[in-house]
Amino acid sequence: MTEVFITNMLIIGAGPAGYTAAIYGARANMKPVLLTGMQPGGQLTITNDVENFPGFADAIQGPWLMEQMAEQAKNVGAEIVMDSVTKCSLLGPEKEDEYFIFHTDSGNIYKARTAIIATGAQARWLGLEAEEKLQGYGVSACATCDGFFYRGKKVAVIGGGNTAVEEALYLTHHASHVTLIHRRDSLRAEKIQQDRLLNNPKVSVIWDSVVENILSGGTPEAVTGLALKNVKTNEQSTLDIDGVFIAIGHNPNTSLFKNQLDLDSEGYIITQPGTPKTSIPGIFAAGDVQDKTYRQAITAAGSGCMAALDAERFISEIE
Structure with missing residues (x-):
């Protein structure tokens, strides 16, 4: 009633x-x-x-x-x-x-x-089963919230817009190295932000690639790497990291x-x-x-x- x-x-x-x-x-x-x-x-x-x-x-x-x-x-x-x-x-x-x-x-x-x-x-997610399982154990959508936990570690950021570039630049203050992974061969972020990212010695970019899976292991289970695929060549590779930040909006x-x-x-x-x-x-x-x-x-x-x-x-x- x-x-x-x-x-x-x-x-x-x-x-x-x-x-x-x-x-x-x-x-x-x-x-x-x-x-x-x-x-x-x-x-x-x-x-x-x-x-x-x-x-x-x-x-x-x-x-x-x-x-x-x-x-x-x-x-x-x-x-x-x-x-x-x-x-x-x-x-x-x-x-x-x-x-x-x-x-x-x-x-x-x-x-x-x-x-x-x-x-x-x-947050928009990639839609991988491992994302939900590993949230809080190496998977995050907020660098400002969680970047502090990755001091001296290797991390990856997924995306190519302003958010992804800003997250990657922020993480350089904590992580030993940041890898940006983008499915295209150019970024959509503002030019000044792109310049800052590409000129930062702690950042590398993997172009034309998507994440096929988030790898994990250990006790408790946590992120250990990413399984990647190049969208142009279909070549598959792995990237060893300690954390991944999803920044696709x-x-x-x-x-x-x-x-x-x-x-x-x-x-x-x-x-x-x-x-x-x-x-x-x-x-x-x-x-x-x-x-x-x-x-x-x-x-x-x-x-x-x-x-x-x-x-x-x-x-x-x-x-």
Whole structure:
């Protein structure tokens, strides 16, 4: 049976941005409701050691950090619901007066005076079986997050765009050597970035090649190398490495909001510079769903705080 719930603040997504928004919203007595979506905790649930979140002297586990954020949000008064939004009405005749309408997988309907979208983004993967098995054990999609663990080791970066080149250059500050693997014979990155990469003595490039498999071994099982194939000659080879970074882009989780919110060419929600405000007053975006530059847990949490504070101000101004 369908139930209808009314709230001042609906938060969609349960990563660092969503949970932080819930904490600040609850402390402002907004009585926020957070819908977790399909992956409570976001990308940190598949991150083992987290060393760059302030406040912890030793590395912490990503899933544990998300559990703590969820408990903190509950303790200050946020309601956390295991449900996913399947349809929303932010504009047009289906929107009801001051309320935005959200339909969920459970069949329930939420009417919200403000909403914070914190649905995140997902890294694009190669589609290899070994990728999922070895995530956190030598396979990563974030050099800024995990590069520190590869000090003095050999790593590979897969991709040829700005993200791949930036990741490779960042890794040269930690790794002993970085190999960039690209399926074409030229890079798509900006020319200045290409020059920096190709002139760096710690970087080599393998052109016209794809990864056919990620090799592993040891106890615990970890990445030991890559099986490569040249797409022009079909020649096969192996590359001995300690870690591989997949840098072929991210997909923001914004399909629900197409034709309602302003999105950029890559599908990220466009927000006003320096704010979480979207193209619709009362709708805010926080975290990786609108941030394709930093994509860190701490920046996501910060933008979740900003979104909650701005949502509170929005309510105050219309009352």
